[in-house]
Amino acid sequence: MTVAIAVGLLTAGAVYLLMKREMLRVVLGFILLGHAGNLVLISAGGTHQRTEPFGTAADASAVADPLPQAFVLTAIVIAFAITIFMLVLAVTGGENDDTRGEGEVPPDPLPEEPNDAEPNDAEPKDEKPIDEKPIEEVRR
Numbered sequence: 001m002t003v004a005i006a007v008g009l010l011t012a013g014a015v016y017l018l019m020k021r022e023m024l025r026v027v028l029g030f031i032l033l034g035h036a037g038n039l040v041l042i043s044a045g046g047t048h049q050r051t052e053p054f055g056t057a058a059d060a061s062a063v064a065d066p067l068p069q070a071f072v073l074t075a076i077v078i079a080f081a082i083t084i085f086m087l088v089l090a091v092t093g094g095e096n097d098d099t100r101g102e103g104e105v106p107p108d109p110l111p112e113e114p115n116d117a118e119p120n121d122a123e124p125k126d127e128k129p130i131d132e133k134p135i136e137e138v139r140r
Helices: 002-018 023-044 066-092 135-139
Strands: none
Touching (some): 002 023
């Protein structure tokens, strides 16, 4: 029961952090999710018997199952590598590593040019760029 509560709390904290927009919080949420997964793998081996995986017991049933422990060791190595990769992405990212929310307009990459040109009193010409074709021609 204690392991299930710990897994639930770690998963809830991970989901909360993953829903944030900052990259560092996403990394921390991923770490918590990895710990929750490790606890699930360890509990799959049975929490009622926690002896050494390699023992000298005459009864083979008294020795803990080494397979979940091997899975957890592999998961720790993989999670460590992914965490380092995500931290490198966070460090090498720009000033604003946030993602845009719904309805937010992306910033203009090019600043507006100042209107220093003298106003032209001549009538504007009705010229179309070469690329543009009337819609009727495109549909044919």
